[in-house]
Amino acid sequence: MLRILVAEDEKDIRELIAFTLRFAGFEVLLAVNGIEAVELAETEQPDLIILDVRMPRMTGYEACRQLKENPQTSAIPVVFLSAKGQEVEIQQGLDSGAEEYILKPFAPDELTDQVRDILRRSGYEV
Numbered sequence: 001m002l003r004i005l006v007a008e009d010e011k012d013i014r015e016l017i018a019f020t021l022r023f024a025g026f027e028v029l030l031a032v033n034g035i036e037a038v039e040l041a042e043t044e045q046p047d048l049i050i051l052d053v054r055m056p057r058m059t060g061y062e063a064c065r066q067l068k069e070n071p072q073t074s075a076i077p078v079v080f081l082s083a084k085g086q087e088v089e090i091q092q093g094l095d096s097g098a099e100e101y102i103l104k105p106f107a108p109d110e111l112t113d114q115v116r117d118i119l120r121r122s123g124y125e126v
Contacts, residue, residue, distance in 0.1 A: 003045075007049070007051045007055065007060065013104070014032070017081070029046055037058075038058070042072055045076070050078075050081050064078050064093070064098055065097065077118055078097060079100045081111075082101070
């Protein structure tokens with residue numbers, strides 16, 4: 001079973017994403033901020049990481065950069081899931097090393113489809 005790490009500081013959104021991905025057959029690990037996400041990624045080695053952009057203690061951009069600079073986590077695909085949809089923010093997310101930038105609000109089936117597509121492009125059987 002493929003494992004996805006979700007870092008989202010808003011509890012309701014975090015639980016919705018977790019429910020959506022578990023329903024689609026993924027194992028889900030949860031983090032409430034960027035620091036926790038970086039630590040969990042290193043110890044748990046998930047197959048995909050979904051980061052919110054605006055989080056306390058460390059932004060998603062900073063977490064992504066740290067993940068991509070660390071040889072243990074640099075190959076894990078990272079996706080941003082954010083309500084911040086201006087072109088400059090999307091570009092900043094992609095520049096920090098993310099594969100994709102998904103906008104909130106999202107439809108659960110669209111999120112699942114996009115996650116599967118990213119995993120397939122990364123060489124996983126989904």
